[in-house]
Amino acid sequence: MDPRRDPIDADDFRIFPRHLDGKARSRHHAEYAGWHRSACWNGRRFERFPEYIVRAQSVADVAHSIDFARRHRLPVSVRGRGHSYAGCFLRDDGLLLDLAALDRIDVDAAARLAAVQPGASSRQLAQALAPHGLAFPTGHGGDVGLSGFLLGGGLGINFRAWGGISAFNVRAIDLIGADGDLLHADAEHHPELFWAARGGGPGLGFVVVKFYLDCRPLPRCITSTCARTGLDRLGELLQAIERADPEPALQVMVAVVPDGDGLQASLSALAFADTPRQAQALHASLFANLPAGLLEPPAQDQPSGFEAIYRQSEAMLVSRRYRSDNILTDRAGEAARILAAHLPARPSPATVPLLIWRGEPRLPDAAFSARGRWFVSTYAQWDAERDDEANRRWLKALYDELAGVASGAYINEFDLEERSDRVERCFAPANWARLRELRRRCDPDGAFHDVRIGRR
Numbered sequence: 001m002d003p004r005r006d007p008i009d010a011d012d013f014r015i016f017p018r019h020l021d022g023k024a025r026s027r028h029h030a031e032y033a034g035w036h037r038s039a040c041w042n043g044r045r046f047e048r049f050p051e052y053i054v055r056a057q058s059v060a061d062v063a064h065s066i067d068f069a070r071r072h073r074l075p076v077s078v079r080g081r082g083h084s085y086a087g088c089f090l091r092d093d094g095l096l097l098d099l100a101a102l103d104r105i106d107v108d109a110a111a112r113l114a115a116v117q118p119g120a121s122s123r124q125l126a127q128a129l130a131p132h133g134l135a136f137p138t139g140h141g142g143d144v145g146l147s148g149f150l151l152g153g154g155l156g157i158n159f160r161a162w163g164g165i166s167a168f169n170v171r172a173i174d175l176i177g178a179d180g181d182l183l184h185a186d187a188e189h190h191p192e193l194f195w196a197a198r199g200g201g202p203g204l205g206f207v208v209v210k211f212y213l214d215c216r217p218l219p220r221c222i223t224s225t226c227a228r229t230g231l232d233r234l235g236e237l238l239q240a241i242e243r244a245d246p247e248p249a250l251q252v253m254v255a256v257v258p259d260g261d262g263l264q265a266s267l268s269a270l271a272f273a274d275t276p277r278q279a280q281a282l283h284a285s286l287f288a289n290l291p292a293g294l295l296e297p298p299a300q301d302q303p304s305g306f307e308a309i310y311r312q313s314e315a316m317l318v319s320r321r322y323r324s325d326n327i328l329t330d331r332a333g334e335a336a337r338i339l340a341a342h343l344p345a346r347p348s349p350a351t352v353p354l355l356i357w358r359g360e361p362r363l364p365d366a367a368f369s370a371r372g373r374w375f376v377s378t379y380a381q382w383d384a385e386r387d388d389e390a391n392r393r394w395l396k397a398l399y400d401e402l403a404g405v406a407s408g409a410y411i412n413e414f415d416l417e418e419r420s421d422r423v424e425r426c427f428a429p430a431n432w433a434r435l436r437e438l439r440r441r442c443d444p445d446g447a448f449h450d451v452r453i454g455r456r
């Protein structure tokens with residue numbers, strides 16, 4: 001509890017919710033425990049408890065809650081749809097502002113523009129755009145919140161052909177800052193805030209209440225295929241993919257999956273095209289350039305699409321106990337060797353590493369600045385609380401070693417619980433310094449919680 005904080009008069013808190021369109025619960029309320037439990041997608045229970053949780057129903061609720069919190073020196077944390085693996089919006093003390101109910105989407109098809117509130121999900125956006133023949137590089141899980149995803153950058157569906165990082169498709173935002181004012185930010189208005197919102201991650205020092213998104217024509221033919229090889233050939237496979245230099249409209253991922261008592265590397269490729277012939281040509285352009293005999297013959301191309309991708313991701317990442325960590329790297333062979341050495345000792349057989357080919361995206365001037373041709377993420381997942389510590393230790397040891405071959409890390413799947421003190425790894429040094437300076441300027445009194453869990 002902040003010693004400088006004015007004591008909160010019980011009457012004050014009784015009056016505060018009367019001004020809200022939504023609801024608020026204090027720690028003493030009978031419903032608080034349920035609200036706290038359901039806030040996180042991750043099935044683990046985080047022992048960090050805000051004093052108040054506000055479920056906003058309007059933009060006015062956001063401004064009103066920030067004002068109430070500031071007057072009582074309650075640092076604000078923000079929840080989009082609660083998919084942060086680290087539950088980073090759950091902080092001790094303070095006020096948790098839950099935006100999940102603000103999920104309106106307006107599409108201007110002629111301008112190829114979607115105005116999206118922060119509680120909207122990947123699936124909601126895809127469903128709103130498809131009737132207009134439009135699409136957006138959302139996250140791969142259908143229920144994933146767009147706001148946390150976009151603020152951290154976003155490795156979205158067909159991301160290589162669509163800007164490299166989803167946040168680079170954000171045209172403008174509406175936000176509310178520490179002083180409670182509603183601002184519109186884009187490349188010309190409040191450009192520093194716009195710069196920060198494109199990849200700055202959690203703890204920006206303001207709340208985004210609307211994203212204006214540039215949308216893309218929906219590819220009419222999306223197909224997938226996959227092929228496997230032994231885990232001992234993972235490094236060879238990654239290097240062969242690099243040499244093949246996949247087309248931008250081909251999304252290439254390698255998962256390490258169980259195979260009987262052992263593990264295999266499973267390559268999957270998604271082609272985003274307009275005709276079956278184009279899609280086939282995209283697949284062929286990869287497989288024809290991989291060494292003969294490296295993979296089992298690829299499966300027949302299967303029709304896919306946004307909904308199929310969401311379902312596949314949801315089947316792989318069901319809500320249970322999780323930790324995730326990742327690196328970005330140009331040293332795929334060494335990363336593969338480290339993974340292969342650690343994986344047999346993983347405490348849970350359900351734990352999956354995923355390696356996504358990024359290539360060298362052109363990074364515009366924005367907070368997102370992490371470099372590395374491969375994204376190497378691991379989703380440790382298990383069921384029993386008693387296994388928490390073993391999984392934490394295993395994942396930490398793996399990524400302590402992988403850090404030696406990393407060129408960066410991706411903030412949205414970075415283990416903020418374990419590595420808050422290393423969060424600058426997710427940004428180029430100059431971008432990190434600029435983010436910290438901006439944060440000092442726009443939130444000098446610490447009205448919002450910091451990105452680092454455990455710090456203000």
Ligand SMILES: Cc1cc2nc3c(=O)[nH]c(=O)nc-3n(C[C@H](O)[C@H](O)[C@H](O)COP(=O)(O)OP(=O)(O)OC[C@H]3O[C@@H](n4cnc5c(N)ncnc54)[C@H](O)[C@@H]3O)c2cc1C
Nearest residue numbers: 080081082083084089118140141145148149155202203208
């Ligand atoms: C099943 C699953 C699939 C995923 N798939 C992908 C994927 O394909 N690609 C990818 O890049 N990532 C993916 N992720 C990671 C995902 O991008 C992050 O978990 C992201 O934070 C989710 O957004 P959210 O709105 O649910 O975030 P939340 O957990 O609600 O919030 C995370 C943090 O973001 C900040 N924040 C959120 N909304 C706002 C706002 N409106 N204003 C200010 N700050 C805000 C807050 O600091 C908050 O603590 C996936 C995660 C899961 C669990």
